[in-house]
Amino acid sequence: MKNTEIRVRFAPSPTGFMHIGNARTALYNYLFARNVGGRFILRVEDTDFERSTQQAKEVIFSSLKFLGIEWDEGPYYQSERIHLYQEFAKELLKRGIAYKCYCEPQELEQRRLMMQAAGKPYKYERTCYHLTPEEKQPKENLPFAIRFLVPPGEVTFPDLIRGNITIKGEELEDFVLLRSDGTPTYNFACVIDDYSMKITQVIRGEDHIPNTPKQILIYKAYQWEHPIYAHLPMIMGPDHTKLSKRHGATSVEAYREMGYLPEALVNALAMLGASFEPDREVYRLDELIKLFPLNNVSKKAAVFNAEKLKWFNREHIKLMTTEGLLLRLLELGLVSGDINYLRRVLTLVRDRITVLNDVYNEFNYFFEEPKTYDDTGLVNWSGKEVLENLRLLKDKLSELTDFLASLIEKAVRTLAEEKNLKAKNLIHPLRLALSGKTVSPGLFEMMELLGKTRVVTRIGAFIEKIKQINDR
């Protein structure tokens, strides 16, 4: 049944970065297509030559690939289809459903501004539609835009997410189809493309609701059937305004660079504005596809929560095997060195990272000598008795032949008993000496992993540091 094939598209305009709102739209289209066994088409809406850049196109592709959203067709470029729109526009012109407009955009803008200042709604007055042949004559050689003659009456369409939406025809002005430079406007190109690409469901942002009646009118003018619409709620910043750069990281690219897993980003975006099942939020992509509920998408604009994204990332890290995690880190160039050593570092560290970059950023002491020591740590653990204890510890540890966590622990605790100290009073300064920090994975496991040589060296270095402090 070829003619009932479900086809959806993601149609971004390449004017900047891949905003996570756009990513969510792409994801929902993709999930829907895969869920119903349809096709997912990528179309680049680059008719605004001033703002479209090649770099922005690349970012869209790489962001989609990063997220694991694969398109079945395209990318199609509207910039390569200009002639098509022109032909279709001519047809409407011929049939009197559209007309040539010679008005200066700047002039119209002025009139609009004036009406606005007067607090009155502005609609294009159809000046050029009412032009008599005599008036038209002298303008014949002027550049013109093609305007759509909006018919009276109201437009109602069913929205899969919101139910019926109705807008009165009187609210619509005669909008431009083709600019005077021959390029199509968004609404026109969108219809021609969705029609010629046989799009069956248009899943897009809520900000397109006001465009929908205009587009439906164009479909009607050609006597085409329009696709089914589903308008997704917006994604907002914490202050409930449209998510933008002001709110910090808003692009897929930015989250990738911070070390977020695509699995987590996809999961978080999917949960933002929909419920797949009650009481469950962590899903793999294949599960998202299987359960995707277009009918259960929320109508309400959702605030993007960066904290929850962190949680999703931790959850997806937990889902990975240590081996898988290691592979990922290696691919990204976030760690390097002996595989066995890295593997052991990861087992200690994997429950303590939020983002992939943390492995190196937060646990660099597994890879290099600590250069500085935590300030409050130094305040607490730089006294004379600490110095003395560390010296003893250093000697004692140097004598260990098998440098194993259990034996190290025994040695440390025995010394504590001998000196009538709580083990803490040895453990904390040791941690500071070895990591430069007051927090770390379990001390003894960490020591075993670092190995005797490094442990002894670092204790030595720390002893020198304390001496300096005490001599001052």
Add this chain to the structure above:
RNA sequence: GGCGCUGUAGAACAGGGGUUAGUUCAGCGGGCUCUCAAUCCGCAAACCGGGGUUCGAGUCCCCGCAGCGCUACCA
């Protein structure tokens, strides 16, 4: 201003006429423990307002209010 969309804890989602209004993140407190994570236990926290309909309304209807979106020869 006009038109449209939307309103359940700080945030995201359940609940769709009868529930002690549920889950997750964040917050707070506690257990475990060498610290931090992880984990476990607990606390606090919501139906935008007002009218209806009904024995009974987050839930259905109406009216407000608020937030957001659109209002281009941008997409």
